[in-house]
Structure formats: structure tokens, C-alpha cells
Amino acid sequence: xxxxxPLTIExxxxxxxxxxxKCALLIIDMQRDFLExxxxxxxxxxxxxxxxxAIEPNQNLLEIWRAxxxxxxxxxxxxxxxxxxxxxxxxxxxxGSKTIGxxxxxxxxxxxxxxxxxxxxxxxxxxxEPVIDKPGKGAFFATDLHAILQxxxxxxxxxxxxxxxxxxxxxxxxxxxRGYECLVPEDCVASYFPVFQEMGLxxxxxxxxxxxxxxxxxxxxxxxx
Numbered sequence: 001x002x003x004x005x006p007l008t009i010e011x012x013x014x015x016x017x018x019x020x021x022k023c024a025l026l027i028i029d030m031q032r033d034f035l036e037x038x039x040x041x042x043x044x045x046x047x048x049x050x051x052x053x054a055i056e057p058n059q060n061l062l063e064i065w066r067a068x069x070x071x072x073x074x075x076x077x078x079x080x081x082x083x084x085x086x087x088x089x090x091x092x093x094x095x096g097s098k099t100i101g102x103x104x105x106x107x108x109x110x111x112x113x114x115x116x117x118x119x120x121x122x123x124x125x126x127x128x129e130p131v132i133d134k135p136g137k138g139a140f141f142a143t144d145l146h147a148i149l150q151x152x153x154x155x156x157x158x159x160x161x162x163x164x165x166x167x168x169x170x171x172x173x174x175x176x177x178r179g180y181e182c183l184v185p186e187d188c189v190a191s192y193f194p195v196f197q198e199m200g201l202x203x204x205x206x207x208x209x210x211x212x213x214x215x216x217x218x219x220x221x222x223x224x225x
Contacts, residue, residue, distance in 0.1 A: 001068060007223045009183065011215035012205045016183045018223070024071040024154045027058065028139065028161025028168050028189075030123045031076055033116030035162070038105045040116060044096070046192040051162050054190035055122050058160055061188055061217045062123060064224050071152055074125045075132040075139045077167060078110045078117040085135040085142065138170040146178060156181045158220065159212075160188035165200035172204055172211050182212030185220060 003021035033040035035051045042048050065072060079086045083101050091099055100109050106116025112133055125131050132145045139145050149157075157180050159172055168189050172182045184204055191197040205214045 001224075003069075009213075009215055009223055010219045011183060011213040013209045013213070016181070016213045016215065018158075018183065018220075019156060020068065020070055022154060023156040023158060024073055024149065024152065025062065025065045025158045025160070026139065026171070027062070027072070027074045027123060028159065028171055029075055029077050029163075030055070030058065030120050030161050031078075031116070032118055032120055033104070033106055033110065035120055036106075036116075040104050040106070040109050041192065043098070043104060048192075050192050050194070050197075051190045054160070054162065054188055055120070057185070057187040057217045058123055061158075061160065061185065061221060064221050065158075066126070068224050071154060072125070072129045073132060073145070073148070074119055074123075074129060075134055075145075075161070075167075075171075076112075076117060076119060077134055077137070078112045078114075079135055081108070081111055081113065136170075137167045138174040139167070140171065140174040140178065149180070155179070156183070158183045158185065160185060160217075162190050163196070163200075164189040164191040165193075165196040166191075169200050169203065169211075176211045183220075184212055184214050185217040186214055188217050 006017040006019050009016040009018050102109055107114030130148055132139055132143050134143050159182050175182050186201050201214050204211045
């Protein structure tokens with residue numbers, strides 16, 4: 001593969017020209033507390049099977065992406081053990097019996113270093129793949145992601161993960177404002193709520209791709225192969 005030759009990916013609202021040397025796969029928050037039965041997501045009353053359907057497509061894309069020698073990054077949403085980076089408004093959200101920082105099914109909820117905060121085994125980072133620990137919804141807020149991408153010469157992102165309408169959408173919007181081109185494979189992102197899945201993708205590709213492009217992982221894989 002010529003790493004500098006554009007690869008044409010079928011997408012909406014129009015084709016995406018992927019430049020391998022300039023493009024990174026950014027996998028958002030595929031964490032145990034969000035995706036595994038008995039975790040924080042399920043404790044809140046969510047159906048985790050809605051998110052788990054994105055695991056296999058992510059595995060398939062990640063395998064091909066790694067085999068092609070392309071850049072991979074992962075994010076995790078969570079907070080410092082001392083909670084110094086946790087805004088009070090986020091701590092009390094929902095007024096549940098348990099909130100961020102409390103002991104949950106997989107350790108302290110959304111606290112860095114706890115079992116539930118970590119990435120699921122199916123998509124676990126390899127040594128050398130940067131992991132961005134973020135305290136907010138967007139992957140650029142209060143992190144060194146932008147600096148890392150600049151150092152790597154990355155100008156394009158294939159964004160996957162959960163959830164479509166929250167952390168994926170927020171990250172794509174942040175990336176767009178910083179000049180990155182974002183391609184979102186719809187089968188590799190997921191929401192607890194089907195209507196939000198649909199609307200989250202519509203928002204990204206609306207108005208001629210106001211925030212980015214939407215495709216399917218099989219279209220990316222077929223071109224990389």
C-alpha cells in the first residue's frame with residue numbers, strides 16, 4: 001500500500017478520500033462499565049446489548065487497520081481517584097443512588113485504574129497504541145490528544161465507539177473545529193437508544209457533511225484489503 005495515495009471510501013454525503021499516512025483510527029470509550037452486563041451502564045437501566053453489537057465490527061476493522069500498519073488510538077472516560085476533575089453537576093447527574101466515584105459492580109464508577117473503567121478485552125490496546133484518558137465527553141477536552149495527533153502528522157480520523165450521540169458526536173464536533181476530517185462507520189458506533197443512534201449519525205452527515213462523513217466498516221475494510 002502506498003501510504004500517501006488517497007483511498008476512495010464510499011460514504012455519505014459523498015466519497016471520503018482516506019490518506020493512510022494521515023489517518024488514525026480513534027476508538028471511543030469501549031469500556032467494561034459501559035458495555036458489559038452488570039456494569040455501570042446496565043446499573044442505570046440501559047440495555048447493553050445495544051452497545052455490544054458494535055464490538056464485532058470494531059474487531060474486524062481494528063484487525064485490518066493494524067495489519068495495514070496504520071495508527072490506532074483509544075479513549076476512556078473517567079476521573080482521577082481524588083475526583084478533583086469531576087464537576088459537581090456531573091457528579092449529581094440523575095440523582096441516582098450511586099454516582100461517579102461510588103463503589104459499583106466493577107470497582108469505583110468511572111475512576112481511572114478501576115476494572116470497570118478499562119477497555120473491554122475484545123478491543124484491548126496493544127503496546128504503543130496511545131490511550132487517552134478523558135474527564136469529559138469529548139476526547140479533546142483536558143487531554144493531550146490534539147498534541148499527539150499533530151506530532152504524528154494526523155489530519156484525518158476514523159471515529160468509532162460509544163455512545164454515538166454523546167462521546168462520539170462530541171469528539172467529532174471537537175475534531176471538526178480543529179480541522180480534522182472525520183469518517184464514522186455506522187456499524188462501529190452504538191447507542192443505548194436506537195433513535196439517538198439514527199439522529200446522531202444524521203447530525204454528522206447533514207448539510208453536506210457539516211461535521212464529517214458516515215460509512216460502513218465493510219467499505220473501509222474492502223479498500224484496505
